[in-house]
Amino acid sequence: MNYWLFQLINQLADRYDWIDDIMEFCAQDIVFAMIAILGILWFTGKKQNQKAVFFAAVTACAAMLIGSLVISPAVQHPRPFATHQVHQLVAHAADYSFPSDHAMLAFSIAFSVLLVKRRIGMLLLVLAVVTGFSRVYVGVHYPADIAGAAVLSAVAAFAVHLLRDRLDPIPERLIRIYGKARRLAVRR
Structure with missing residues (x-):
């Protein structure tokens, strides 16, 4: 089914x-x-936004570390173009494809922000879905690579969200340091 869905999407390329x-x-640059x-x-300077x-950065780091250092080497799933004839529109190394790093980054940001800022989180979630779809369209990922990245990102976002109270002193300190540096820069 994974390959069938891949073909269904990739044949459009x-x-x-x-x-x-x-x-x-979309496949390469929406994350930017x-x-x-x-x-x-x-x-914006608003503490809630900062x-x-x-927490979006922490979520992305956690998901990327688990996905890239633990899951991908354990699963060792080849990319579509390494085992099949595909319409490959972007160059990519023939490393392991599960889970998708681009999709993990996009979904981690989206889910993390969605938990605290609904509107912006929904916009980011749409961008993450477009990123995932386009990674399949251009021939560098299977749909399961994207789904796995989305699930891992959702779990990471939820776990970080549950730990917010314990982690809160870190962003509080960073925000204070940023505020002091900004005030110093304005004075000069």
Whole structure:
């Protein structure tokens, strides 16, 4: 079923150049837009937004470490283009594909923010879904790679959210340091 879904999505590639260009952008660069949104949240200067950014970063780091260092080496699932004839639109190393790093980053940010800021979290979740879909479209991931990344990211976001009270002194201190540095920079 995983391969069947992959084929269903990937067969759409290489038909219209302009759609392929959009999908290539989505597969590779939407995560940078998501990080920019986190940057905007941070620079609002609102403590709630800054804490949301901190916890999104912690969630992403946790998911990426578990996914890349534990799950991927244990599962050792090859990429679609390594074992099948596919429409591969972006270059990629033939390393393990499960779970998708791009999707883990995108879904980690989205789920973490969604738990505290619904509107922005929903926007980020839509961007994460588009990222995941486009990674399959361009031929570098199977749908299960994306689903696995989404599940791991959701678990990591929920775990970090449950630990917020214990971790709270860290962002509090970072926010204070940032505030002092900002005030010093404005004075000069």
